[in-house]
Amino acid sequence: MNKRGNRNFPTFSNSLGNCKRGKQLFVFSSAIFQIIILIGLTVWVAVMFGRIVGADxxxxxxxxxxxxxxxxxxxxxxxxxxxxxxxxxxxxxxxxxxxxxxxxxxxxxxxxxxxxxxxxxxxxxxxxxxxxxxxxxxxxxxxFPKSGPFAIFQGQGYLGGMVSGLLWAGIAGGAAYFLAGLFGLSKDNAASIGLGVGAGTFTGYFLSYGLGWNGIASTLIGAGVGIAIIVLTYKKEKTELIRFECLPWEAPTGGKDCEKCNENPDIPCSEYRCRSLGQACQIVNEGTENELCVWVSPNDVTSPRMEPWEEALSPEGLRYIPDNTITPPNTGAKIYKNGAANGCLQAYTKLEFGLTTDEPAKCRLDYELKPTFGEMQFLFGGTNEFGQEHKQTLRVPDNSPAEGDEITPSIFNGGSLTLYARCIDANGNGEDSGALAFKFCVEEGPDTSQPVVEGTSINDGSPVQFNVDSVPIEVYVNEPAECRWSRQDKAFDDMENAMSCATETFQINANLQYVCTGDLTGIKDRENNQFYFRCRDYDGNEMATSTKLNLLGTEELVIDSVGPTGTVEGGTVSAVTVELTAETSHGANNGAATCYFSSTGTEGTYREMLGSGTHTHSQNLDLTAGNYEYFFKCVDAGGNSAYENTTFIVFVDTLTASVTRAYRKGDTLTVVTSEAAQCSYSLNGCGFNFDEGQPLLYENPSLKTAHYAAWDATVTYYIKCRDLQGNEPSPNACSIAAEASEL
Incomplete structure (x- = not known):
């Protein structure tokens, strides 16, 4: 059995093209079914015939x-x-x-x-x-009489017939089960055949020698029972691969309905409405009162002209050469590999090629030359958008025949594969025009190249969660293969741990890679854990060198502090701006983490803090007066999590700072306030703006309750004081007015 399955189908990176094999593939082991039935019945008939003629x-x-x-x-x-x-x-x-x-x-x-x-x-x-x-x-x-339950010798009596029948049924059924499995049937269907052959053998034997029935009648009944059981329990296996496409809706080609957008003056014609009426519809006079939806280039009947796109070719060392074997009106280009025998590509190469058009167009691709654009299966480049540059990526198939492969002969011709592209413009021109054929050959003979590990689901050098023994891993391979891993660099056969690998073309991922999965075990904390991977393809080619992966064992993540705590004061409005803070350490990357906060601590309610991603984290919230509790969750790159919470009180101060005392002290005027505050004055009355007044200085900047200014006995000081919460007197009021007569 070919483990590679139908591996020869070219796998495209768009439209789930890899899920369509050109035609439906049905697998029904009818020939094997008939062979097993024949073998089982032959054994049974031989035994029965010997009984009938007396040659027991x-x-x-x-x-x-x-x-x-x-x-x-x-x-x-x-x-x-x-x-x-x-x-x-x-x-x-x-x-x-x-x-x-x-x-x-x-x-x-x-x-x-x-x-x-x-x-x-x-x-x-x-x-x-x-x-x-x-x-x-x-x-x-x-x-021992010839009838009755105790005639157990010579197969006589229903007890003897039952015992002997069971023995023969076990032999015949077991042989049928073994042969069915040998011919590749599933365990269920092999069991069905074994059960049928065994039941038929037992029935015929028991009727003939247990109940004394005629040999021919018992044989026919036994055969009927066996066939009936097989028919009722045998499962027909059918594999049908279907391609599903989830694509955006497309407006019809052309623009014959564009004017409909202009018919209702009460509903302006937007660009969206205009383009939905036809792919060639556009808005003109945009931004004016006379915007209209019109059919652009209604007389355009020319198909887009396609040319191979040199810059799209990858990997390096490829070039296009004209393909003169393509019959007009179609054109063609061969993808040729420099320095290779006959210019052929190696199987499982990730190939990129493309085309350009002389006008915006959308293109499709197929491995058969279909009569029209609409019949072609695959979107060129995986998109149905209009453009002038179109690139396609595929995995070059293996052209060696695979067992059970019904598709390769239809797409390969002498070791070469041809893909046909066709493009249409917004007016639908090019629907049945000539196609551009891309042709390349694949190296003949058995695959001799080693499989290549193109990546893993975990990046090299990634940290691993503390106190976790194993992590799941995906290994991405360029071709169907079996892969293993080890903690030491060994040959493939010496590696201890097997992986489960996808080998069918319809199982590849979006990057056209075959995925092998497994669990890496034995991970040690606070150490560098090294793992080695090797793969062997189904032609026996093994990787000569291992792919190495380093995973960094970590330690527990710690939240050192969170805030605020105690009382948070604010004023002038009902809401106070509160800053939530958290600091982290240890874990992966010395405490660098992403932190989240929640007012309930319930999973699903945490929101990421805006100032996060390093060791310090913060988030501003506007809160009203009251008691609060907030919960924090921090997660580092290794998946380590830490939790903490804080409680605090929000106090809203709506009272202004009052002046408790004002006096002359030498050559200065001293003003004392009831709380920490800022003060300013004007000599022209209380109607001044606080920020425009002359500031009083602090006698003690740490207390901010004693303020002073130069003394002048000939003037009046109109003083306003604002507390640290921003509370201040009304615009036309003062905290105090001071002059010499009052001192």
């Missing part, structure tokens, strides 16, 4: 076993005395065929009577051995 293998075995002993009895010796009840029947019966009468030989019972002793247990008298007229009867048959 058990009978033949018994006859061979006791033939020599019967001859010794006919010769006149006393060998008969050595036979127990299981052998007398077979030993005596042959005598009747020779005509030798048993009366010439004293029986063991008679010999015992003459000697005055009892006959041994199980020994029969001569009268029991010989029937009337000198014919021999079967003592064994007398002891």
């Amino acid at each position: 293998p058990l009978d033949a075995l018994m006859a061979n076993r006791f033939g020599d002993q019967a001859a010794s009895v006919g010769a006149g010796d006393n060998a008969l005395s050595a036979l127990g009840p299981s052998s007398i029947d077979e030993a005596v019966n042959p005598l009747s065929s020779t005509g030798a009468g048993p009366a010439s030989f004293p029986s063991l019972a008679e010999q015992a009577a003459e000697q005055g002793v009892d006959a041994p247990a199980g020994v029969f008298s001569q009268s029991q051995l010989v029937g009337e007229g000198g014919t021999t009867t079967s003592v064994w048959s007398e002891a």
Whole structure:
């Protein structure tokens, strides 16, 4: 069985093109089903036929076993005395065929009577051995009758028929199950065939030898039972690959309905409405009162002209050469690899190529030359947008035949693969015009290149969560392969840990890579953990060197402090701006983390703090007066989490600072306030703006309650004081007016 599956289909990086194999692929093992049925029935019929003609293998075995002993009895010796009840029947019966009468030989019972002793247990008298007229009867048959539950030898009796039937059913069913699995059937279907063959064998055997039915009838009934069970339990396997496309809605080509956007004066024609009526509809006179939706270039009937795009070719060393084998009106270009035999590409190369158009167009791609643009399967570059540069990425398939691959012959021609592109413009020109064919060949012969690990889901040097023994990992490979990992750099066969790998073309990821998954175990905290990966493809090519991955073990993340605490004061308005803060350390990257806050601490309610990503984190909130509790959660790059909370009180101060005392002190005027505040004065009255007044200086800047200014006895000081919460007197009021007569 080919583990690679249908690996030869070219895998595109758009429109789930990798999920469509050109036609539906049906897998139904009908031939194997018939072969297994034939083998099972052949075994069963052979056994039944032997029973019908009387050639019971058990009978033949018994006859061979006791033939020599019967001859010794006919010769006149006393060998008969050595036979127990299981052998007398077979030993005596042959005598009747020779005509030798048993009366010439004293029986063991008679010999015992003459000697005055009892006959041994199980020994029969001569009268029991010989029937009337000198014919021999079967003592064994007398002891074990031909019917009834205890006729367990020679397959006679329903108990004997049941036991023998079960034995034969087990042999036949087991053989059928083994052969079915050998031919590649699933375990369920192999079990179905084994069960059917076994049940049919048992039924026929039991009817024939347990109930004494006619051999032909029991055979036919047994065969019918077996076939019925197989038909009822056998599962038909059908694999159908379907391509689903989730694409944006497209307006119709052309612009014959553009004018409909202008018909209703009550509903302005927006650009969205205009373009939805046709791909060639556009707004003219934009920004004026005479905006209209019109059909741009209604007389355009020219198809977009396509040319190969040189700059799109990747990897390095590729070039286009004209392909003169393409029949006009189609054109073609060969993708040629410099320095390679016949210019062929290596299987599983990630190929990029493209085309340009002389006007905005959208393009499609197919590996068959379809009659029209609409019939082509794949979006060129994975987009249906209009543009003049179009790039396509695909994984070059392997052109070697794969078992069960029904698609490769239809897309490969002599080791070459041709992809056809066609483009249309907004007016639909190019729907059935000539296509541009891209042709490339793939290196022939078995794949000799090593698989390549193109990346992993975890970046090299990434930290790992503290106190976690294992992490899931994905390894991205360029071709179907089996991969393993180890803590040491070893050969592939010596690596201890296998990974589960995707090998079907429809299983590749968006980057056209095959994904292998597993769990990296044995991760140690506070250490550099090294892991090595190697892969082997299904042609036996192994990676010569390992891909190395370093994961950094970390320590626990710690939240050192959070805030605010105590009382937060504010004034002038009902809401106060409060700054939430947190500081982190340890963990991954020495405490650099992203922190979140919540008012409930319930998962799902945390919001990221705006000032986050380093060791210090902050977030401003506008809160009204009251008691508050906030919860913090911080997470570092290794996935370590830490939790903390804080409580605080918001107090809203709406009272202005009052002047408790004013006096002259030498050459200065000193003003004392009831709380920390700023003060300014004017000599022209209380109607001044606080920020425009002359500031009083602090006698003690740490207290901010004593303020002074130069003293002049000839003027009046109109003083306003503002507390630290911003509370101040009304615009036309003062905190105090001071002059010399008042001091």
